[in-house]
Amino acid sequence: LKVDLNSDLGESFGHYSIGNDAEIINLVTSVNIACGFHAGDPDVMAQTVKKAETAGIGIGAHPGYSDLQGFGRRRMNMSLIEVQHMITYQVGALEAFTKTKKLHHVKPHGALYNAAAQDHELALAVCRGIQAVDSELPLYGLANSELINAAKEVGIPYVQEVFGDRNYEADGTLVSRARPNAVITDPTTIAQRVVKMIEDQTVTAVSGQKVALKPDSVCVHGDNQAALAIVKTLRTALKEDGIKTETW
Amino acid sequence: LKVDLNSDLGESFGHYSIGNDAEIINLVTSVNIACGFHAGDPDVMAQTVKKAETAGIGIGAHPGYSDLQGFGRRRMNMSLIEVQHMITYQVGALEAFTKTKKLHHVKPHGALYNAAAQDHELALAVCRGIQAVDSELPLYGLANSELINAAKEVGIPYVQEVFGDRNYEADGTLVSRARPNAVITDPTTIAQRVVKMIEDQTVTAVSGQKVALKPDSVCVHGDNQAALAIVKTLRTALKEDGIKTETW
């Protein structure tokens, strides 16, 4: 058994620093690097790619809405073709900073990720934007979501992503952050949930029902010390259960 | 004998249209496409690349300062590494829209072009930004300028560019636009100058002295009907003198 741990990186911008890139980079097997639209700038991108290359982990593009003020977390009503081209642009820009000129994956960011997980047409636009750059470049998308369906339809590889720190609905979607029980914060609980997801290929929804899912990659965070503690607890638990952390 | 005719394209942005792309594209052998910083956006880039692919002409990136309001014509005091990364970003973004994932050339835009033509360190930064994407990707730079010197030093290919509609100083630089005799507007005079440059590999400076230069590519414009008339007159003159229009 094995699993990929992915995290967002390179979210600083100009004079503004954010995140604990130096710490989290050693705890994950792949990273999603901001591409200058919702966060990141060409200097941050160059430095972050270099760090990830040194760490020998999977380098993914993390394209988002062109909204630095909102950090890509505010949905924008763009046309499908605008979304497609916006993805191609950002993926190409990040790829240019790599030594190999080959990215490991693409994971849409924030409001774009959430919207495309539920909107098939939008998810298709995201996938077509990736495909235009490299038809063998995998999408990271919410397990069972429209992102995965769209990747299948468009014909690009995909990696199903799960969240150890989020509760699930019976239909496999995440419980909305507007609800009090959306987020799980206890490191041990999170670690146990992830191990169980990997071993059973299911997750227990808030309703008590079991939801089948394929946990190819787990999304983890490095925003603060609590987040880093969660990742360390998770890595220990995975190791104890003989689950390798390895990317695709 | 042969020469390349290049022109800036894809300078529209969102709701704003500019230039006569549809007309000029059929009169040139290579194009410089704006990359979203001083002009252009992902949609305009996608459409312009497609048009250039259909026309079968050389597709170049045209990176500029991040200054849409100033159309990239206002010099910005960026550090060398910032310039380098800004170039890599824009070149990578444009390349992603091509079918072949291979650009024909890179020509810096506006204030960046002019500043780098005279500033060796800045020119090196531009060349290193290109080299990071593709070490075989040629730079278009002002003939005899620091851009050409930098390309030689960095070890990337280069194409020497000349201007038929501009007067030259005895040192091979262009007469400043601040001077009354900077620009030549008569189509026949321009055409004769270009033919002479190609045949003699020299240009006569305003001082009367002859300046040696290698006219690999001629910069032409499609902004208005007068500009298009100049290109047509030039093409006729080249044909009559048996000079082929062909890119590198």
Next chain:
Amino acid sequence: LKVDLNSDLGESFGHYSIGNDAEIINLVTSVNIACGFHAGDPDVMAQTVKKAETAGIGIGAHPGYSDLQGFGRRRMNMSLIEVQHMITYQVGALEAFTKTKKLHHVKPHGALYNAAAQDHELALAVCRGIQAVDSELPLYGLANSELINAAKEVGIPYVQEVFGDRNYEADGTLVSRARPNAVITDPTTIAQRVVKMIEDQTVTAVSGQKVALKPDSVCVHGDNQAALAIVKTLRTALKEDGIKTETW
């Protein structure tokens, strides 16, 4: 009887020109000037305010979403307080260019106008953003819409706006542009509709029902010659029927 004719102005940006400001400014009694977020820049704003002051017409701010690429026509999922502050910022910026430091009105632009016309909370945020600058500054809003309701609730003055070139639903909203019968293009029909609205204080909806409305101001356009022809026909019709064109 009297009516105000208002039009959007100052939508150029940097190197990009748009609209027929010089022509339309002489045909209207008030203008809505873009504030640099969806269109316009400080130079365009300064010039446009000066032209409107010379013409002696009502100078309004025309704030929109921070989305130059989308020309403010793409809805953005901003929080209410973000919208409020964004309005205050843009209104203050435009006011600073006037001689009197007093604006005539504020009319939200594009997607923000349309969204706030239907969303009471969003409309309140717009009105509070205006009120923060000047509690006596009137809002221009779609007649009978949530914008008017919000202005009443917040306690700022308002001007009810009607569209001569758009069909109405029985509930007083505009027929969606997605429908084939959304827009009316015949100048005479438009002129007659507007005259009738002013004289009867009603408009006939596509269903045939009469909808009561108070046509304080008519929105007109100057984008092209057809649009200008409509305004001229409308002005002639208003004059013939003894309706004065005058702002509030």
Next chain:
Amino acid sequence: LKVDLNSDLGESFGHYSIGNDAEIINLVTSVNIACGFHAGDPDVMAQTVKKAETAGIGIGAHPGYSDLQGFGRRRMNMSLIEVQHMITYQVGALEAFTKTKKLHHVKPHGALYNAAAQDHELALAVCRGIQAVDSELPLYGLANSELINAAKEVGIPYVQEVFGDRNYEADGTLVSRARPNAVITDPTTIAQRVVKMIEDQTVTAVSGQKVALKPDSVCVHGDNQAALAIVKTLRTALKEDGIKTETW
């Protein structure tokens, strides 16, 4: 004897936080609030103005180049009229967030401040941009610099600013940051220098010569704990010497 202590505030942007606004605001008598071009956004501006109003200190606009990535520290080659309008825009936007619709002062930021301190024409453009908003609104500018000369020429009030943590040249300019002795870091030395400047109306240049200057306001920083310690030491020294901290 009295002196004003001023500091830059409200430099956060969207998701990005910077500075110790909550601490420094209680140690100064006037603040310079970023206006959304080089730092700050409408939300940060609204919150910062409110905090400064609560603290009862002088609220100044801190306009800078439109360059968030460079934090306004990269000189841009804008035309004089572009600079003037850019100032008017930013000052107007900030003023709109105040309760009184009256600012206390304007201090240009970063590269614009430094460039205008030495370039009379640029300084005139800055002053005219302020004057367009409010002809009684004072400029904060480097003591003895072109900013002060321009304010006199244009006819707006001015406040001469000194730096306790910077060495001076014999001509009254600051020692360039490129030089090793540009910055003074010892809190006691800084405090003594400032007290001496106020009592003697001179500063000793690195050459040993005395330079006459009028220290109306001292620029202090709140970026980190060391900076805050300097301000506290300075305030203690001023108090001991009977110099009141009070704004203009």
